[in-house]
Amino acid sequence: MVGKVYIVGAGPGDPDLLTLKALRAIEKADVVLYDRLVGDEIIEMLKRMGKELIYVGKNSDERGGRRQEEINELMLKLAKEGKIVVRLKGGDPFVFGRGGVEAEYLAEHGIPFEVIPGVSSINSVPASAGIPLTHPSLSSSILVVTGKDGVERWCESILNGTLVILMGRNNIKEICNRLIKAGRSPNTPIAVIENGTLKNQRVFFGTLKNIADIIEKEDLKGPTLIVVGDVVNVAKKINSVNPKIVSSL
Ligand SMILES: C[S@@+](CC[C@H](N)C(=O)[O-])C[C@H]1O[C@@H](n2cnc3c(N)ncnc32)[C@H](O)[C@@H]1O
Structure with a gap:
């Protein structure tokens, strides 16, 4: 009998941001194939649950290609068992x-599967740094x-609105230069958020003109997300009176 694959979003790292549906799928699972950015605390929880775990993550600088084929084949093999x-x-x-x-791939091979959406870093990481992606007087669009x-x-094509950039840390200098060239003011506020939603979250504020120099001095190793636009200044205002914006319920 063929098994089933659940393609599950684990959220941005904080285990409390795992959904109930994700947890139910994990409880049912015989085996969990997990990626690099699944939070360490989530992995610890899975170990305590006695789940068989297989790490299939790619390094941040690795491209898809062959590695992705191996992951596909492994899912297929396990489901066929x-x-x-x-x-x-x-x-x-x-x-x-x-x-x-x-x-x-699973559809092509006739393997039953379900997708369980997760809390994306797109909205959760800026929120955990106090940055609202839209604001009535500052931004009515997000790219x-x-x-x-x-x-x-x-x-x-980007002159106004909020810009959210994933996987941009290594190219930040080029990104800022090109945005300025495309017409955005060099003084546009920008925030770089490392390890968003986690206890070791760090947020760096700057402008298109100076952020590359600011983060060059820091040793950023965790996942980082970049937000560009006037909404970044809201975080500065909020954080000045409420520095611990991340909920610790
Ligand atoms: C390959 S993408 C995966 C995005 C993921 N599927 C999502 O919905 O958030 C990985 C990038 O997401 C961003 N990211 C994910 N988790 C993050 C976190 N906790 N803090 C900051 N950035 C994060 C980083 O830009 C990282 O390089």
């Missing part, structure tokens, strides 16, 4: 997470892009 497989990914599986590629490649493709 009749196992309930949870494919656990950071954030939401369909946002820069190759969840779509894996769903297509989310990858900062890994194709910077020139999206830069030309």
